[in-house]
Amino acid sequence: MPSINALPNPFTFEPAETALLVIDMQRDFLLPGGFGESLGNDVSQLSRTIEPLSALLAAWRAAGLPIIHTREGHLPDLSDCPPSKLARGGIGEKGAFGRILVRGEYGHDIVDELAPAEGEIVVDKPGKGAFYATELAEILEKLGVTKLVVTGVTTEVCVHTTVREANDRGYDCLVLSDCVGSYFPEFQRVGLQMIAAQGGIFGWVADSPTLLAALS
Ligand code: TIU
Numbered sequence: 001m002p003s004i005n006a007l008p009n010p011f012t013f014e015p016a017e018t019a020l021l022v023i024d025m026q027r028d029f030l031l032p033g034g035f036g037e038s039l040g041n042d043v044s045q046l047s048r049t050i051e052p053l054s055a056l057l058a059a060w061r062a063a064g065l066p067i068i069h070t071r072e073g074h075l076p077d078l079s080d081c082p083p084s085k086l087a088r089g090g091i092g093e094k095g096a097f098g099r100i101l102v103r104g105e106y107g108h109d110i111v112d113e114l115a116p117a118e119g120e121i122v123v124d125k126p127g128k129g130a131f132y133a134t135e136l137a138e139i140l141e142k143l144g145v146t147k148l149v150v151t152g153v154t155t156e157v158c159v160h161t162t163v164r165e166a167n168d169r170g171y172d173c174l175v176l177s178d179c180v181g182s183y184f185p186e187f188q189r190v191g192l193q194m195i196a197a198q199g200g201i202f203g204w205v206a207d208s209p210t211l212l213a214a215l216s
Pocket of ligand 1: 153
């Protein structure tokens with residue numbers, strides 16, 4: 001069974017039981033002019049994840065291992081969006097790439113470079129966590145997945161929420177530092193520290209070249 005250098009200690013995994021989770025690599029979070037930028041964020045902090053994630057996706061596909069993409073967003077009538085989230089603005093409003101974070105809109109979909117391949121699972125989620133109000137738990141159960149390699153954006157928001165949800169459900173999570181991104185360098189640094197602190201309170205942290213070396 002492969003074992004890789006990670007914080008706080010080596011991460012051991014059975015590839016066939018390990019899914020790659022790619023969280024919310026959506027145009028509205030990553031592209032200039034999108035929702036993320038409209039909130040005053042520096043989107044260039046996120047785009048650096050695209051290249052290493054492309055390489056990782058290619059390797060995961062070549063190895064025939066499970067891949068799950070997620071997208072944060074809402075039904076066109078916004079009936080699945082809590083009033084508290086709506087009240088903070090943005091969601092459902094007209095943005096540069098269609099209605100913001102509404103399913104079916106251009107901005108809601110995944111950036112071209114990381115588009116899901118034919119047959120790959122895409123989980124649409126209304127919340128920050130990928131387990132809340134989705135079919136993810138059933139999907140993982142059916143696939144026989146016990147460990148997750150977690151990537152995507154943003155580190156301290158949807159990545160953290162999902163890792164915390166997964167941790168409580170008994171999944172071991174490896175978070176890849178170069179494949180997760182935050183608009184805020186400070187949150188990126190501390191967000192990763194928080195995963196591996198206290199003996200790996202939420203999981204493990206490594207980078208994608210380290211993981212790729214173990215797959216080949
Ligand atoms: N996917 C995700 O992290 N959703 C966010 O709204 N993130 C922000 O950092 N705003």
